[in-house]
Amino acid sequence: MSSLASNYNRRKISFKYGRGAFLYSTKGKKYLDFVQGIAVNSLGHANPKLIKALNKQAKHVWHVSNAFQIPEAEKLAKMLTKNTFADKVIFQNSGAEATELAIKAARRYFFSIGKPHKNRILCIKNSFHGRTIAAIYASGSKKMTEGFGPKVPGFDHIEFRDFEPRFPNIRNKIKKNTAAIMIEPVMGEGGIKTIPDKCLKYLRKICNEKRILLICDEIQSGVARSANFFAFESSKIKPDIVPIAKGIGGGFPIGAVLMTNKVAKAMQPGSHGSTFGGNPNACAVGIEVMKQIFKPGFLNNVKKMSDYFFSRLHNLKINYPKIIKEIRGKGLLIGVQLHFNQAKFIKSLEKNNLLTIRAAENVIRILPPLNVKKSEIDQAIRIIDKVCDKYS
Numbered sequence: 274m275s276s277l278a279s280n281y282n283r284r285k286i287s288f289k290y291g292r293g294a295f296l297y298s299t300k301g302k303k304y305l306d307f308v309q310g311i312a313v314n315s316l317g318h319a320n321p322k323l324i325k326a327l328n329k330q331a332k333h334v335w336h337v338s339n340a341f342q343i344p345e346a347e348k349l350a351k352m353l354t355k356n357t358f359a360d361k362v363i364f365q366n367s368g369a370e371a372t373e374l375a376i377k378a379a380r381r382y383f384f385s386i387g388k389p390h391k392n393r394i395l396c397i398k399n400s401f402h403g404r405t406i407a408a409i410y411a412s413g414s415k416k417m418t419e420g421f422g423p424k425v426p427g428f429d430h431i432e433f434r435d436f437e438p439r440f441p442n443i444r445n446k447i448k449k450n451t452a453a454i455m456i457e458p459v460m461g462e463g464g465i466k467t468i469p470d471k472c473l474k475y476l477r478k479i480c481n482e483k484r485i486l487l488i489c490d491e492i493q494s495g496v497a498r499s500a501n502f503f504a505f506e507s508s509k510i511k512p513d514i515v516p517i518a519k520g521i522g523g524g525f526p527i528g529a530v531l532m533t534n535k536v537a538k539a540m541q542p543g544s545h546g547s548t549f550g551g552n553p554n555a556c557a558v559g560i561e562v563m564k565q566i567f568k569p570g571f572l573n574n575v576k577k578m579s580d581y582f583f584s585r586l587h588n589l590k591i592n593y594p595k596i597i598k599e600i601r602g603k604g605l606l607i608g609v610q611l612h613f614n615q616a617k618f619i620k621s622l623e624k625n626n627l628l629t630i631r632a633a634e635n636v637i638r639i640l641p642p643l644n645v646k647k648s649e650i651d652q653a654i655r656i657i658d659k660v661c662d663k664y665s
């Protein structure tokens with residue numbers, strides 16, 4: 274009998290070790306891991322460069338309070354601002370904490386300019402922003418909020434379908450007290466649904482018109498997962514606030530909120546804090562992740578592997594039209610939508626040594642490491658083909 278509470282429906286496999294795209298189970302089975310901790314291990318398991326960076330830091334300083342200077346946090350923040358829209362960064366430890374802070378920063382901005390009544394956040398219904406008490410109400414999902422009342426006020430919702438073709442629905446939802454629109458450029462848990470670039474452009478336009486802020490939650494889609502550093506980049510817009518987590522730590526827990534100077538000015542001393550946010554070990558690993566991602570050719574290779582993966586999956590869709598309904602996603606954040614519930618299919622993939630994970634709307638989520646090899650994609654395609662064949 275496990276002493277862990279039963280809030281997860283865990284699969285009955287545990288692992289002895291991982292290397293790159295592969296996990297080796299305690300029972301001696303080798304799995305192609307296209308979950309990677311749900312888009313966390315951006316550079317695969319046991320990446321030697323990350324191990325070296327962590328070991329080096331661990332021999333020096335593990336932790337100091339944010340009451341002191343933290344050079345590793347300074348360096349990682351500098352790398353993030355140099356390579357993105359952002360002027361300033363606040364470190365957190367996880368995705369949900371980062372979305373919470375994104376909401377706080379938006380509200381604090383309006384407070385700081387004498388408009389504290391502007392505090393509502395407009396989100397997409399059934400999106401995913403984490404499991405803290407505010408984040409579940411931001412997500413607007415019945416399943417996630419059930420039993421956790423009272424309802425946290427301050428959130429309004431639009432439907433994903435409001436993005437196209439009926440844009441005016443979004444405009445109508447913006448009220449006098451709306452502070453920000455918060456979206457995931459690619460809805461991960463929600464079924465790998467991509468907000469089209471022209472809709473992102475439109476969102477930026479109405480945020481400018483209404484003088485409200487745009488928050489892009491890039492916790493799953495960010496840090497090169499989309500083949501750009503951020504998924505919103507393909508639309509050429511600039512958001513005001515971007516929470517990140519997952520991939521930036523390559524497996525080490527870290528979260529961050531990136532923001533423009535305009536917003537950051539509101540975050541004065543004492544306005545926010547976190548004991549572990551900016552932890553030297555986490556930041557040392559984050560620095561190495563950034564170094565690897567910004568090496569010449571890295572992002573191009575993510576794009577190349579993504580194009581290859583998508584073309585092979587589209588071929589499978591043509592071969593198995595009664596099984597595969599749609600191929601979704603951006604970069605290496607990939608969704609294969611089935612015509613039926615995907616649970617047994619995922620189990621069959623697992624039996625054939627390929628690990629994947631579910632998302633909403635019958636979607637199988639495929640999240641290889643960003644340095645995945647063509648041969649590993651070929652192996653995954655062979656397994657998916659075999660399981661499709663069994664189903665047809």
Ligand SMILES: Cc1ncc(COP(=O)(O)O)c(C=O)c1O
Nearest residue numbers: 367368369401402403461492493
């Ligand atoms: C878009 C998005 N936001 C927020 C979160 C929450 O992150 P965490 O689980 O680290 O709290 C997730 C996690 O899946 C996510 O995908």
